[in-house]
Amino acid sequence: MKKLTTVAAGLLLTTSAFAATVTLHxxxxxxxxxxxxxxxxxxxxxxxxxxxxxxxxxxxxKALPVLSDNxxxxxxxxxxxxxxxxxxxxxxxxxxxxxxxxxxxxxxxQSN
Numbered sequence: 535m536k537k538l539t540t541v542a543a544g545l546l547l548t549t550s551a552f553a554a555t556v557t558l559h560x561x562x563x564x565x566x567x568x569x570x571x572x573x574x575x576x577x578x579x580x581x582x583x584x585x586x587x588x589x590x591x592x593x594x595x596k597a598l599p600v601l602s603d604n605x606x607x608x609x610x611x612x613x614x615x616x617x618x619x620x621x622x623x624x625x626x627x628x629x630x631x632x633x634x635x636x637x638x639x640x641x642x643x644q645s646n
Contacts, residue, residue, distance in 0.1 A: 559639045562598050566632035572618050579616035579632025586636055587611050598638055605643040612637045 564586070566578035589597060594609040615635040622628050 555641050555643050557639050557641055559637070560599065561635060561637045564597070564634040564636060566634075568629040568631050570629070572620070572630045575618045575630035575632045576616060579618070579634050582632065582634045583614040583616055583636075586614060586634070594638075598636065600640055601642060607641050607643075609640040610638060612639060 564582050566575055566582060569575040569578065586597060591609055598609065600606050600609065617633045619631050619633055620628060
């Protein structure tokens with residue numbers, strides 16, 4: 535019985551040391567400021583998309599919603615899509631903003 539307990543404890547310690555890495559796919563919407571014309575909003579959207587695709591890992595962690603723990607790495611922006619949205623705060627005051635949809639993935643290490 536003592537030998538069985540020792541073997542079971544050894545297996546428990548061994549299996550807890552293994553970790554698996556999973557790749558999680560996500561998307562997020564980033565918004566521009568408000569603009570008077572649709573073309574200004576779209577230009578701002580292109581600027582945001584270009585900025586996101588050139589960010590380093592640290593900047594991507596801040597700009598995109600990823601889990602907050604330290605087991606996240608290899609954040610990769612797969613694709614961006616830019617749309618404009620028309621809206622008004624008051625009657626007759628039409629404003630525009632860009633919505634940049636960012637598809638991305640990252641690796642997360644999970645302990646078993």
